[in-house]
Amino acid sequence: MVLELQKPRPIWQIMFSTHHTDVGLLYTITSIAFFFMGGALALGIRAELFFPGTQIIADSMTFNRIFTVHGTAMIFLFLLPFASGVGNYFVPIMVRYKDMAYPKLNAVAFWMIPPAGALIWLGFADFTWYATPPYSAIRSPGPSADMWIFAQKILGVSSVLGAINFIVTILKCKHPDLPLSKVPLLAWSFLSASLIVIVAVPTFAAALVMLLTDRLGVSGFFDPSKGGDPIAYQHLFWFTFHPEVYVLVIPAIGMMYEIIPRFSRKPIFSQSSGIFAFVMLSIVSFSSWAHHMYATGMSFTEKTVFMIGTLAAVPASGMHVFNFIATMWGGRIRFATPMMWAVGGIALFFSAGAGGVANAAMPFDFITHDSYWVVGHFHLFVMGTIAFGSIGFLYYMFPYITGRMYNETWGKIHFITAFAGTVMVFFTQHVLGLYGMPRRVFDYIPSPEYIIMNQIASVGAMIIGAGMVIWLINMIYSAGKGKEANMDDPWGLGGKYYFPHQAKNPHH
């Protein structure tokens, strides 16, 4: 691995490198930077909603821009690039190849992210991460909206390039002695997620071009006054972005598959059922996109079909949870920081999934749709599951990247604050939704229930924020001055385990 801080190199050597660990490091650091920027916006949102009325944000347009950029940045500039970073580090090692299949393409895919990030952050669009026409086509103020559209275009190309690279690396470059069924589940998760990207992303790419020409006034695909159909955009959008949810969650589950057996000191309960569940998830991810659209006036038959398609995703997700629990069962579990994050992530994954089943049931969706319930529900996935898996994995990777150990006590404190905060924010938001508070609002009715629940959520968000500051300090301090890690067995787990740095992987 890189061990940057033990053998320092000039920064431009890392930046212009095409080696997979260097590109992985660039992905990881960039995504974490965007995570803190997006998180700061989230704290701004929660501070504004602490009381009804105007608090710290001057007007509702600024507020709308803030939640739009928060959502876009967290999904496209934190979660996706972070997963790519982990994949870059570990996929070539796990399939025993010297690098990614196309190293230059890999570096190009990474270097598309900073300009796209700049477009999103400098534009600061206001039409939500979902950019529905007609609002986005005719009312949303430019040029910020156009900058957002171009940024998405660039990010789409970047993730397709990354996906092609992962698929070719795993299928074509794996060691001939290694059958696909023995490829570790983390690499399998990247294979499944990349296949989804290849199939799903082009649809949104088309929708973006149509949206842009609509904005330029030369077409009316989604503009009803020119004979277009705004619902068509929603179908194109969700056909990409419902599967995209699985693109995010599958690598996070793969990361947990790496952590859980290691810290339970037991092999994975069933590799084959893990693979089966990944493949199932990538197929059923395409059967449920329109469950976001029950309230757009869908017919009873359409709603029934998409409800069944949505429920079909549950058994495969349940198989992963079963696999995790069965792996831990009877194991000599060591609750080091990465394990705590993984187990916490699974618990929140389970609650998010349970909420999802309730949502999929058609009549209930008409209570929760576009309310704070939905905000709480999907944050349990993106924060509770995916970010928890990712942060846990970053703790896990830390010795391999830096050659040093993070501070275990502060790592645990970070987990406890984040877990408590996540429960406070997002469970409360579910209840807030049941009381009918709409999402994406700058202000709310000053009823006592709304006020107290918003305050619980805001306090929870501040607790998460404090934990993340602890994390940042821990990472930076330990990277320079932390205890040197025992590279054969950083957590003292004993036994013969396959550790990534032991792979024969010549550096440059």
Place this chain on the structure above:
Amino acid sequence: MSGHSNWPEWIYVGVVICLLAYVGAEAWNVERLVEHTPADAEVIKVVGQQWFWTFEHADGTKEVGELHLKKGQPYKFEITAKDVNHSFNIHDYVILQDAIVGRVNTAWFVPDEAGEYIIQCREYCGLLHYNMRGTLIVEE
């Protein structure tokens, strides 16, 4: 492959599928009943625009921001929008339908208690989305 039997996992998956089938069947059944508009429902035309609601009763009277209805009478809303998408929501009566330009979506209900209820917009529609509210007044 892993050399041990997987039967607990398959039993578990079976139980999960049974639970899902139950949830799905129940949801299907309830939704079927909910979608059945009574024949004597009075039509109210609802139009959403940035950032207020207008209502037109069957007899042609129009209201802006306020909607007066009679207790015990079934009503059917015909919901549409003028500029961008909105979502017509009376949370206390679980009425939620998107108001979409060029389409008419329907929802029905029977107000069963006199009082004032909040009508709000649940779909992001720009600057004053948060304040796009109206009042439903149910009279005896």
